[in-house]
Amino acid sequence: MGELKYELSQNAYIKLVLHARKHKTAAVNGVLLGRVSPQNDAVVEIADSVPLFHSHLGLLPNLEISLIMIEEHYSAQGLGIVGYFHANERFDDLELDSIAKNIGNHICRYFPQCAVLLLDNKKLEALPKGKDRSPVMQVSAVFVCIELSNYGVSVSFLAIKRFWL
Amino acid sequence: MVTKTEETQLNRLENQVDNGGGGAWEYLCLVKKLKVRRPDKVLRHGLSILNDPKKRSALGPDVWTLYEQVSIAAMDCQCLDVAKDCIKVLQKQFPESKRVGRLEGILLEAKGLWAEAEKAYSSLLEDNPLDPVLHKRRVAIAKAQGNFPTAIEWLNKYLETFMADHDAWRELAEIYVSLQMYKQAAFCYEELILSQPTVPLYHLAYADVLYTLGGVDNILLAKKYYASTIDLTGGKNTKALFGICLCSSAIAQLTKGRNKEDKESPELQSLAAAALEKDYKQRAPAKLLLLTSALKSLKTS
Numbered sequence: 230m231g232e233l234k235y236e237l238s239q240n241a242y243i244k245l246v247l248h249a250r251k252h253k254t255a256a257v258n259g260v261l262l263g264r265v266s267p268q269n270d271a272v273v274e275i276a277d278s279v280p281l282f283h284s285h286l287g288l289l290p291n292l293e294i295s296l297i298m299i300e301e302h303y304s305a306q307g308l309g310i311v312g313y314f315h316a317n318e319r320f321d322d323l324e325l326d327s328i329a330k331n332i333g334n335h336i337c338r339y340f341p342q343c344a345v346l347l348l349d350n351k352k353l354e355a356l357p358k359g360k361d362r363s364p365v366m367q368v369s370a371v372f373v374c375i376e377l378s379n380y381g382v383s384v385s386f387l388a389i390k391r392f393w394l
Numbered sequence: 395m396v397t398k399t400e401e402t403q404l405n406r407l408e409n410q411v412d413n414g415g416g417g418a419w420e421y422l423c424l425v426k427k428l429k430v431r432r433p434d435k436v437l438r439h440g441l442s443i444l445n446d447p448k449k450r451s452a453l454g455p456d457v458w459t460l461y462e463q464v465s466i467a468a469m470d471c472q473c474l475d476v477a478k479d480c481i482k483v484l485q486k487q488f489p490e491s492k493r494v495g496r497l498e499g500i501l502l503e504a505k506g507l508w509a510e511a512e513k514a515y516s517s518l519l520e521d522n523p524l525d526p527v528l529h530k531r532r533v534a535i536a537k538a539q540g541n542f543p544t545a546i547e548w549l550n551k552y553l554e555t556f557m558a559d560h561d562a563w564r565e566l567a568e569i570y571v572s573l574q575m576y577k578q579a580a581f582c583y584e585e586l587i588l589s590q591p592t593v594p595l596y597h598l599a600y601a602d603v604l605y606t607l608g609g610v611d612n613i614l615l616a617k618k619y620y621a622s623t624i625d626l627t628g629g630k631n632t633k634a635l636f637g638i639c640l641c642s643s644a645i646a647q648l649t650k651g652r653n654k655e656d657k658e659s660p661e662l663q664s665l666a667a668a669a670l671e672k673d674y675k676q677r678a679p680a681k682l683l684l685l686t687s688a689l690k691s692l693k694t695s
Contacts, residue, residue, distance in 0.1 A: 254431060256572070285599070287571045289606040294636045297688045319540060327574055 234272045235312075235344050238263075241278035248280035249316040249348050255283045258329070260296070260336075261312035261344065262303045273342050276308055287328045311340050316348035323349065396428050404428060411439055418443055419453070426463055433470035440464035441476070458487060465497055469504035477501055492518060496527060508535050526556055533565075542573055560586060567599070576607045594626035594634075601637055610648050617641035621662065629669055638666035643692040663693070 241261060249257050263275040279299050282291060300310060313336055315329040325333075325347055333345040396404070407421045418439040425432055440460060443449045450457055465480035481501060484494045495518050502511035512535055519528050529552045536545035549566045556562065567582035583600035590596065601619035604612045620637035627634070642663035667689050674682045 285568070285571055285602065287574055287576075287606070288599075288602040290602050290637050290640050291633065293640060294688070297691060298684055301687050301691070302684055319538065322540060326572070328572070331574075 237275045241275050244278050245314050252283035256318040257283045257316045258286050259314040260310050262308040263311040264308055273311055312344035314346045320350045433467040436467035437471055576603050579603050594623045597623040598634055613641050613644050635666045635670045639692050
């Protein structure tokens, strides 16, 4: 199968990064909302994101209610849940834990091109130190993108539309 | 664990100090008393006091606890030089002190030198086998290295001796939840509820874990604990109200086939839904429609 591209909008990116920065000592997560691009089937536009929790990520009731309400709210805008975002508690932890995998798999059942974004804490820490105000495309590498698609297609490219720092 | 009034008081003081309105020492004392984690603020305001010789002498003997508090905050913010300086001052004042020895161990942890920190704590523990902070630092080392089985083992051993340490039970429960070991987490919350039955937080967390475990019996029990949370908080806890609706809907789904266990009246669910709607009308009227459609989908699903 071909390459899949994901376009992460500025809004979505900023919300997730800010959420992670606000809760520096906890694991955080969030959902990504978007749709398959109407112009190109191989591109998924991630238009928005909703930060979810910063404690007890493994508990079901809050997750269920949040997902119900998020889906209701965004389906009115034509967007659906297309992915999941996770940031680990420990600085050097770059592995997706079982909670994130389970949620990712669950979303995958409804949207096969689901993306799971894992925050790279080291790059996040380096963020405020860069004084560059020009559009910084390589900041997109803040996320280590791991795709859990059933088709075994590896994520090729993570682009950020019109991102500036 | 902080109550709402304490949290508002803390935030108010924080705002006041941040905007130059004085009261830094009260803020730092409150942070210490409530055991909350605000390392950047503590560092900033603590250093402003410590670097000013007049303010320092005004504190009298309390200045040493401030040095300790600021050194820990500095380590939390990875400002290891500041931390080292504070510890040096304390070492000069209190040579051979075990409390300062603890701080040195924490500094080794902050540098990532786990083995050395472990050794330091073990030697300190030989002289003080009953120091809870040292035991907990060892658990923290294991957790920081991502070694959860060891952390759990140490924490369980600690709790065999210090059974009344509620924070430790909560920490153990949270570790279990993060590893998805829900049955064990439920046990921890049961211990907490037994020892402090009037704290709604534990009832709520227990109900959440039970719901996550799943199965009709667990969900029925979860519903009871959501109800007790609502009782203990006077109906103000939104999570518990949602929990009731979720439980009722889950039970209805799971018992769809068998129809005569129906002693669960639908009243509780409709009462909870009504309370939620009233709350949203007051606090978030824009989201009221969203709430009603979510509740409707819960009822019909």
